[in-house]
Amino acid sequence: MDTRITMSNLPACGVVSGGEAEDGAAETREGAAAVCKGLEGIPPPGGKPKATASQANFEEESQKQPAVGHWKTLMPSKGSKEEPETACQDAGGTDETQSTEQLNVSRLRSSSVEIREKGSEFLKEELHKAQKELKLKDKECERLSKVREQLEQELEELTASLFEEAHKMVREANTKQAASEKQLREARGKIDMLQAEVTALKTLVITSTPSSPNRELHPQLQSPSKAVFRKGHGRNKSTSSAMVSAASQNVTPEPVSHERKEVDSILFAEFQAWKESPTLDKSCSFLDRIYREDVGPCLDFTKQELSELVRVAVEQNTLTIEPIASQALPVVKVSTEECGGPKKCALSGLPRTCKHRIMLGDSGNYYYISPSCRARITAVCNFFTYIRYIQQGLVRQDVELMYWEVMRLRREMSLAKLGFYPSEM
Incomplete structure (x- = not known):
């Protein structure tokens, strides 16, 4: 139940007649007393019911005569006694509003502090996780970097050995080719020589048979007197x-x-x-x-x-x-x-x-x-x-x-x- 009293709920102050002022003052005192009684049973926002200083002052002032000197009388009327009561009512409502706002602000501050603390803890946890992941990734990158360097070194060694083996094979092939060409030339020379010998032998066979041998082919057939002993x-x-x-x-x-x-x-x-x-x-x-x-x-x-x-x-x-x-x-x-x-x-x-x-x-x-x-x-x-x-x-x-x-x-x-x-x- 909203027990706050605002200025809009109070009668407007102004130039009134004397009867109307007295009637308004009486109504104001009765309303203020009712409001004060109602406030006594309502606990404050903090959760503990306690009487405020404004309520006590309001009760004492309601029993006293209002000070007429604080109001500016525009014309003589019988409502001049109601002005001090309106001022007292105004002051009590303002204090209550301020205390309520202060409580709300303190609540908001405590909530924001709690949210900030939770958010800070969450961010710290996330930061710690991110740092761990970063360290793991750094280790993985370092390991992969070492593997890459090792592979590059092995690749260089393998390439060097392959080139060396290729050069060696080329040298051996060139040596074998040169030797083969030399043997081929020698073989061709021998073949030509043997072909010439075969041709000559065929010619001698045609012209020399056991019945009529060729004496140029068989020099030992010459007479012993002409033969030269070696x-x-x-x-x-x-x-x-x-x-x-x-x-x-x-x-x-x-x-x-x-x-x-x-x-x-x-x-x-x-x-x-x-x-x-x-x-x-x-x-x-x-x-x-x-x-x-x-x-x-x-x-x-x-x-x-x-x-x-x-x-x-x-x-x-x-x-x-x-x-x-x-x-x-x-x-x-x-x-x-x-x-x-x-x-x-x-x-x-x-x-x-x-x-x-x-x-x-x-x-x-x-x-x-x-x-x-x-x-x-x-x-x-x-x-x-x-x-x-x-x-x-x-x-x-x-x-x-x-x-x-x-x-x-x-x-x-x-x-x-x-x-x-x-x-x-």
């Missing part, structure tokens, strides 16, 4: 040295063209089968027959062990035959009985004048041989030389012509075995 162990392999002139070995035969010839079907079939895939393996029927019928008997000498060594050397193309000079070198390393001498043949063991000597492989031992033994060895060497030419593809003839050449070489071996040889040997 000191030391200069040697010629059986591929070339054993190709001795058949004309110098054989009794002058009739020309082949004047002879009557007939191809043996069995021998020709064996030769054709061998010609399809030429080989030096004596297990094939063609070579097996020639070994049994010609090569074996032709190289069968009195000294069996030395005969076997001669046969192996002829097959492996490691036999060397060379003429003996008028003053032969002294024989060393083996006894004279084993390797013979200028007056004794090492293969037959018979006392014969030896004009040639042989060496088997790289043994360094020389064996003196008689003209008959030399004819037999050279006949076998001529046969093996010709079939090697066929195997290597150097003979470009008809199959029948090659067959007859093989038959002629077989005849030469048979004649040498029987003891026919040229006197100049």
Whole structure:
């Protein structure tokens, strides 16, 4: 209940008549007394009911006569007694309003202080949280920065190692390329040289056969008086040295063209089968027959062990035959009985004048041989030389012509075995 008294609730002060003033004063005293009684039962805003000083003064003054001297009388009236009571009522209402406003202001101040304290605590908490998060983010940034630096360092090291490895590989590739190019040039030079040699060899094969050898290809076929003896162990392999002139070995035969010839079907079939895939393996029927019928008997000498060594050397193309000079070198390393001498043949063991000597492989031992033994060895060497030419593809003839050449070489071996040889040997 609003007990505040404002000036608008009081009667307006002014020029009134005397009766109206007395009536207004009485009403004012009654209203003031009622207001004071009502205020006594209403507690103040602080919560504790207590009487104020304005209420006590108001009750005392209501019992006294009002002071007329404080009002300005405009005209004589009987309401002059009401003016002091109106002033007292005005003062009491103003004090109450001020106290109420002061209480409201104190309430607002206490509320604002409390709000400020709560807001300050909240802001402090938020600030503390933000500082913690900032510290965590700083640590995370520092960790990521270290990781980035480490990755950059590893990347630099890896890049450097890759470049170094690439340079190394390039250097090695350049070195290998240079070496390969050098080898290629050398190989091409060797190929050109070998092609020239093959061409020359083909030309010599065409112009030189066992029946009519080329003396430029075989200088050892020259007469012993014109041959120059070389000191030391200069040697010629059986591929070339054993190709001795058949004309110098054989009794002058009739020309082949004047002879009557007939191809043996069995021998020709064996030769054709061998010609399809030429080989030096004596297990094939063609070579097996020639070994049994010609090569074996032709190289069968009195000294069996030395005969076997001669046969192996002829097959492996490691036999060397060379003429003996008028003053032969002294024989060393083996006894004279084993390797013979200028007056004794090492293969037959018979006392014969030896004009040639042989060496088997790289043994360094020389064996003196008689003209008959030399004819037999050279006949076998001529046969093996010709079939090697066929195997290597150097003979470009008809199959029948090659067959007859093989038959002629077989005849030469048979004649040498029987003891026919040229006197100049």
